[in-house]
Amino acid sequence: MDRVDEERRAGLVAVRQRVDDVQDVMAGAPGGGRPGGGARAGHGRAVDDGGRRGAGRPRVRGRGLWQAGGTVGGEDAGMAVAALEQEEIADRLHELPGWTLDGDRLARSYRLGSHFAATAMVVHIAQVQEELGHHAELTLGYNTVSLTVNTHSIGGAVTALDFRLAHRVEELAPVHGAH
Ligand SMILES: C[C@H](O)[C@H](O)[C@H]1CNC2=NC(N)=NC(=O)C2=N1
Numbered sequence: 001m002d003r004v005d006e007e008r009r010a011g012l013v014a015v016r017q018r019v020d021d022v023q024d025v026m027a028g029a030p031g032g033g034r035p036g037g038g039a040r041a042g043h044g045r046a047v048d049d050g051g052r053r054g055a056g057r058p059r060v061r062g063r064g065l066w067q068a069g070g071t072v073g074g075e076d077a078g079m080a081v082a083a084l085e086q087e088e089i090a091d092r093l094h095e096l097p098g099w100t101l102d103g104d105r106l107a108r109s110y111r112l113g114s115h116f117a118a119t120a121m122v123v124h125i126a127q128v129q130e131e132l133g134h135h136a137e138l139t140l141g142y143n144t145v146s147l148t149v150n151t152h153s154i155g156g157a158v159t160a161l162d163f164r165l166a167h168r169v170e171e172l173a174p175v176h177g178a179h
Pocket residue numbers: 072073074077133134135136149150151152153154
């Protein structure tokens with residue numbers, strides 16, 4: 001095996017371990033990883049334990065991380081969504097400390113304990129986004145994850161769907177040690 005193969009193999013092993021960690025967190029939290037459910041803050045095991053567990057440990061049963069979750073297009077596919085008034089947005093932001101209105105998008109940045117912890121959080125967010133059928137712009141930094149979101153389907157305005165995604169991200173953030 002040459003160096004390139006070795007590097008690829010090591011990278012795949014590392015990614016696989018982190019995917020396992022994310023699956024464990026989502027399976028361990030009430031409703032985690034299931035359509036209509038949500039990882040609850042304070043439950044589940046922290047992802048960034050740096051642990052290297054054996055290959056023989058039991059795998060999480062149920063839907064695999066790479067399979068589409070929820071209903072096709074999300075549970076609100078086809079539902080009419082309306083742009084929220086500025087006042088309504090400001091009111092709803094009071095329940096989401098750390099989130100701001102950046103132009104016509106909801107935005108928040110998180111800091112994490114390591115690059116892999118940040119990467120695992122991105123994977124977890126992706127899972128929730130697939131479940132909801134609603135997707136933020138995600139930026140992975142060294143130890144940061146940043147999101148901005150609005151609703152494309154109505155021309156790029158903030159809707160209840162964006163707030164729902166924001167609340168779900170807030171729920172999963174603590175299990176990744178994100179703040
Ligand atoms: C069919 C599918 O549900 C739609 O295209 C979804 C996908 N994700 C989405 N994400 C966001 N942020 N806005 C949308 O309008 C949107 N539409």
